[in-house]
Amino acid sequence: MEDFLNLYFKDFKQPGVSIYKRSKVVFILDGLEKCEFPLDFEKNKELTDMTEAASIDVLLTNLIKGKLLPSARLWIISQPSGVDKIPSEYIDKVIECRDDKKELTEALKNKILSTYEKKLTQDEMYTKLYETKMGDKQLVPTTYNNIFDSKMRTVLTEGKAKSGKTFYTQMFMVDWAKGNSNQDIDLIVSLSSNELQSKTKYSMNTFLDQHFKDINKTGASIYDKCKLVFILDDLGKFGLPFKLKKNKELTDMKKVASMDELLTNLIEGKLLPSARLWIISQPFRSQQDSS
Structure with missing residues (x-):
């Protein structure tokens, strides 16, 4: 030696x-x-x-x-x-080196595929998606997997009940999970009305921990380091006032607030400004988030 x-x-x-x-x-x-x-x-x-x-x-x-x-x-x-x-x-101690973001992404992809892939193969959808520019009534055909470009942060999809809006969000998630599109995204946060009607106050970190509790095995709060897409499906059922102009400004991911305050600051870009939002609504509710 x-x-x-x-x-x-x-x-x-x-x-x-x-x-x-x-x-x-x-x-x-x-x-x-x-x-x-x-x-x-x-x-x-x-x-x-x-x-x-x-x-x-x-x-x-x-x-x-x-x-x-x-x-x-x-x-x-x-x-x-x-x-x-x-x-x-x-060996006295074992330290494991993990890529928390990569592991959470892979776990979410597996969960999405197990939840939706088989179901979507049994469904057929005959409606189409059309993009309208704000203030312009002209309809331009588009597809669900390229609704976000480099400048888009918030996309609103409106349509009558059972017109395929939720179907397209699920196709978007499955294509992402398969690696076919939008691979710049780390996590997709698909929120239900049940989650958002909770009267419990959360910080954004705690709320996302709760949302991903089944797959986030390490418990690491890494969301501000991830590229996120939030899907807010069926806006009319959320039961929140969405007081964009009246709710207090919130930028701290660790600060506790009501669900309404979290969502309004998310939509305004105060919380997670790099996140993207896909809001789904029937036409009569689509103006609620801008009031």
């Missing part, structure tokens, strides 16, 4: 001076899954002498077991495929 460390520190260590036993040493072993040594903890000979020559495999197993440099500390980095190379009795 001494020869190995001398070689490692050869560029800046004074030759002939051994200080390793008197030093606090941390070893970082990165990429355990790529290690080609057998790491035979049972058969490799025991080694305690720093000056005794041995193979790298024997040096490593004795270092990990604490026979060589027992005061040293080890940080071992590995993908899951390499974890079983070291017996658990030689």
